[in-house]
Amino acid sequence: MSQYLTAxxxxxxxxxxxxTTAARMVRPPGRHRSPLSPIVPPVELMxxxxxxxxxDSPRCGHLxxxxxxxxxxxxECSGCGRVRGGGS
Known part of the structure; x- marks a missing residue:
């Protein structure tokens, strides 16, 4: 039985x-990041x-x-009302 268990x-x-080798071949190593989104210019809204x-507010989840x-x-954030900018 020992030979069977060893085999x-x-x-x-x-x-x-x-x-493990097949998984490494399918997905190349390293961190893959999505490209940075372009800066969106201001638009007229209401x-x-x-x-x-x-x-920067935890209420908005820093999103x-x-x-x-x-x-x-x-x-001013439309989600939480936090104000940013103005040279401060």
């Missing part, structure tokens, strides 16, 4: 190595210029949300 363990190791900016320009270079 079975060896066969299992060969299969594991073959599967009468005031708006653009998609990353919100890109629509920010409306309230004054020159000052944008």
């Amino acid at each position: 079975l363990t060896g066969a299992g190791m060969v299969v594991a190595v073959a599967v 009468g005031s210029p708006s653009c998609w900016l990353a919100c 890109q949300t629509i920010h409306t320009e309230t004054s020159e270079d000052v944008f």
